[in-house]
Amino acid sequence: MDTKQRILDEALTLFSEKGYANVFVADIAKRVGIKAPSLYKHYKNKQAIFDAIIQEMNRRFLEEAGALQINGANATADAEIYKHISEEQLIKLGNDLFLYFLHDDYTRRFRKMLTIEQFHDEQLAAAYMKQYVDDPLSYQGMLFGLMVAAGVLQTENVEIMTLHFYAPIYMLLTICDREPEREKEALKTLEAHIRQFNKLYARGENTGQDNKKNSRRNTK
Numbered sequence: 001m002d003t004k005q006r007i008l009d010e011a012l013t014l015f016s017e018k019g020y021a022n023v024f025v026a027d028i029a030k031r032v033g034i035k036a037p038s039l040y041k042h043y044k045n046k047q048a049i050f051d052a053i054i055q056e057m058n059r060r061f062l063e064e065a066g067a068l069q070i071n072g073a074n075a076t077a078d079a080e081i082y083k084h085i086s087e088e089q090l091i092k093l094g095n096d097l098f099l100y101f102l103h104d105d106y107t108r109r110f111r112k113m114l115t116i117e118q119f120h121d122e123q124l125a126a127a128y129m130k131q132y133v134d135d136p137l138s139y140q141g142m143l144f145g146l147m148v149a150a151g152v153l154q155t156e157n158v159e160i161m162t163l164h165f166y167a168p169i170y171m172l173l174t175i176c177d178r179e180p181e182r183e184k185e186a187l188k189t190l191e192a193h194i195r196q197f198n199k200l201y202a203r204g205e206n207t208g209q210d211n212k213k214n215s216r217r218n219t220k
Contacts, residue, residue, distance in 0.1 A: 004042045006032050008056055009106075011049045016109040020050070020117045020124055054127070057110055064100050068093060075142035082143065083152050091194050098169065098190055102176050102183070111177065132170065140166055153201045161201055168193050 001009065010031040014023045025046055029039040043049045065072025070081055070093070085093070101107055111132070118128040141162040147153045155161040172186040 003032070003034070003038075004052075005056075007039060007042055007049065008053050011046075012053050012106065012109050012113070015050075015053075015117075016113040019120065020046075020113060021121060025049075053110065054131070057106055060104065060106055061100075064097075064104070068096055073139070075139055075146060079143050079146035079150070082147060083150060087195065087198050090198070091191050094169075094190060094194050095187060098173065098187070101173060108177075115174075115177075136166055136170075137162055151203060154203050155201055164200070165197055 007028060011023070011028045014027055014031060018027075023046070025039060026036050028046075028049065029036045032039070043052065062072050071077040082090070101111075114124055114128040114131065118125040141158055144153060144155075144162055144165070145158045148155060148158060153161070169190065172190055176183050176186050
């Protein structure tokens, strides 16, 4: 690992252990084993280190997405992929992504740091919202919108459908962050969630018109 990467790695560890506000450039340099002036040759300040950590985390995710044969950032490209995968393939992909976010050490430490620091720093609160709320909902909303337009999914409200999909997954992730022993239970719930989502929104049997028919039967 080169010096620039070591700086990011040690800074992320310190941020997750002590909190962003309580870590100074000198602390990071000491942990890396260099002097502060040497660190400034790579990053001009702590904010630059933080920004580089986000870029590195996103790079790692895109690399993982590529290994799973999806784009991960381009909703248009991924919509073409998701149109043609089975429910079982979707469940496997969901499990793989969930386990990546749960166990990738870089991602896990960053999530821990932002979860804690969002209550102490407005900038980090904004970073938390962008990373774990706004960006995922924007990407998935665009993805689902394209799939609705293509007739693969059906809904009257893409925004609500997106919340239905994403919110339980992020809740399961936070549960496992706090109680790792519940991972197996979470994976079972995740599978049931994906199957239920398909039943509610995917065109075909057990969706749309079938639900309306069942509703009419129940009111007779």
